Amino acid sequence: MKYVFFLLYGAFTLQLTSQTDTEVIRNIYSYSLSNGQSYQWLDHLSNQIGSRLSGSLGAERAVAYTKEELQKLGLDKVWLQPVMVPKWVRGNPEFAYIETAPGETLSVNICALGGSVSTPLQGLKAQVVEVQGLDELELLGRENIAGKIVFFNRPMDETLIHTFRAYGGCVDQRGSGAKEAIKYGAVGVVVRSMNLRLDDFPHTGSTNYGDTPVNKRIPAAAISTNHAELLSSMLKMDKNLKFYFKQNCRQLPDVQSYNVIGEIKGTEFPNEIIVVGGHLDSWDLGDGSHDDGAGIVQSMEVLRILKDLNYSPKRTIRVVLFANEENGLRGGTKYAEEAKLNKEKHFFALESDAGGFTPRGFSFDTSEKEFKTIKKFENLFIKYGMDNFFIGGSGADIGPLKNGEVILAGLRPDTQRYFDYHHAASDTFDKINKRELELGAAAMTALVYLLDNYKL
């Protein structure tokens, strides 16, 4: 359908000084939807590179690929910013079963939580104590927990409309379950997957042992929601059943990785920087198409669209593909440190890290006063189905930039499907809808354009 584009090419140039913001934004959307690159980039990243866990070959290949693609765009500068990242490896696939009597076993789907230690070589078998949350541990006490596997089974609250809130209300079990259970003598932890669906996919994600010495740490796994229900109902029949699991993961020494960065120099205020980005690393089970391949290609697309439409930004516009969001945030931390060291002034930073779904709005982490002005832009997005500008978080990777001056923002897509795929083997390219992805890229480009022209 290229002919449509070539026919209209003239209309797509942003140079015409007579163009209103409305017209510019219309051109950005049309270009993204009719001549987008984000979907093809993501196809390569997901299907030719695949998962990109920090320290993996996939992560390394993703750095090389995205750098090369940014170089093709004819930006003013493309470079790699070195950063040391943790390297945790899953090893051979995990294996687990429920045993109701010797030889009577039922296999269940689990995966090690990121950062977990392995089980002993022969695996770990123990009785199970089911709890609905961390606070139950104290009530049960050491006498009911010591020597057992703690099974955290509080589901995400399905009645919450915004699924990230349901996630926020549940994820302490995954993040701190192992650390807390250790205090009561537990020998392992199994956590119900952070997933609103009942299905067969275990969802990984970091667990954090805090100060617990390495030799005291206990293995921690996620179990699929279907099998969490199964285990729970079997425990009701037989509280003495045993759970066996074997995992082979380990933490290796940190390795070298990179934030991938490209920029278009500003023509009027080159020292004021606008950042747009996402994180290039992903968990290892799927191919990370939604988390956060989508944010990566949408961020790259912002610069490509502005460049292709011959837009000369007033401020410097920089894309940053952050390393290691999932299990360390080293990329975001490093980028902010270097920015401070180099006395760079960041004016605005925008992250996409909530999946490549239909965009619904932007959340802003800025002063009430600033937000009041920015909120006026909301009207420009209504015809594109984006009508929700609100005060809230931005993104994990750009968070460390926060200094009371920089305006931070996050793209907010529809959240209904996100946790079906989040950190699971089901987060794959076939779950991406091309138009939804492109609408997000267009929205980000439009906001960057508006902020570039925004006077404080």
Place this chain on the structure above:
Amino acid sequence: MKYVFFLLYGAFTLQLTSQTDTEVIRNIYSYSLSNGQSYQWLDHLSNQIGSRLSGSLGAERAVAYTKEELQKLGLDKVWLQPVMVPKWVRGNPEFAYIETAPGETLSVNICALGGSVSTPLQGLKAQVVEVQGLDELELLGRENIAGKIVFFNRPMDETLIHTFRAYGGCVDQRGSGAKEAIKYGAVGVVVRSMNLRLDDFPHTGSTNYGDTPVNKRIPAAAISTNHAELLSSMLKMDKNLKFYFKQNCRQLPDVQSYNVIGEIKGTEFPNEIIVVGGHLDSWDLGDGSHDDGAGIVQSMEVLRILKDLNYSPKRTIRVVLFANEENGLRGGTKYAEEAKLNKEKHFFALESDAGGFTPRGFSFDTSEKEFKTIKKFENLFIKYGMDNFFIGGSGADIGPLKNGEVILAGLRPDTQRYFDYHHAASDTFDKINKRELELGAAAMTALVYLLDNYKL
């Protein structure tokens, strides 16, 4: 996760007279999301019954199944309203290829358009003339068209944000292409599928021969978007290539079918009727999960939720599962005729027929004055991500009820993915997200509740 529900059951009862609209709507949403039935109903309808083209065994089974399910709900009345429907059958799967030289052929994916005549028994082979729309036929004239197959290849406009508008701007090729091409002596018609994606699925849908005598009608097929691109690019190399297709469809005599209807009698105004519905028939290629299985189960869910929450409606609330929307609208027409005959007063009618995606709003077909009052309800939906009440169409099946008095409305879900599946073999249950479906059912229930309490 039933324990959550039983724990909270008391809170879900709508009888408490002290409840505000805000609280009632919160309960409706929570009940739909935590104790929904729509997804399981749709699973059965899609996977155990499958496609439901008018006159087919599937359509008949769907009538029996939904009637039985409505009867289980303990409504005041459930009945079947007889209606004669057309019966068009596809016959054996279609077959088509592009021939560049004798024996040099490339298979392509087509399907007969609904209502089309078959090709001759041995199939039809002819040269192809590609056009971008109906108006090109006159420009080309009979000398360039007679004896050829007309290939309508204008794509949906991907730059339009609302995909139904892109569909509206294109579907004349499918609806009237054959009828118009006949006037210039064409022997067949191939239409690019109404699909914004490039993929391999042909999308069916009705073609309308108008007054053309049966013996003058020419066969009409849809071709997948990938193969439309292929055919077009091959024509650029060789305008003398030939296209072969064979289809085996035919029109049989009308058969008996039914609208499936259930109702809860109103306590204060039993003679004022509120209708909620969708169409039970579907095209024959997929299982019709989005078009319109979703609307069927959401409509049934409205009555189930109100009933389960012990809500006693003031007006009579009726669910109507309409027969034959896709190729005749006989169900909707019949229902409106009977309503008029029986002097029934319809107060409000709401249809869901735009897929089971995240609901974004409602469109209303009513007076400006009425709309101004209804628009005030919009605020109650904002926290559920529904914030778009607007004046527009409602639904095909409830359209015949329009009489200047009844308020008509349509559920408006996100439109980005709809035409990926619409009328194609890819419209299947795995494309349904449970939460998105349930949010739509909740929104419809909430609106019905508000209108039931609405004083003119």
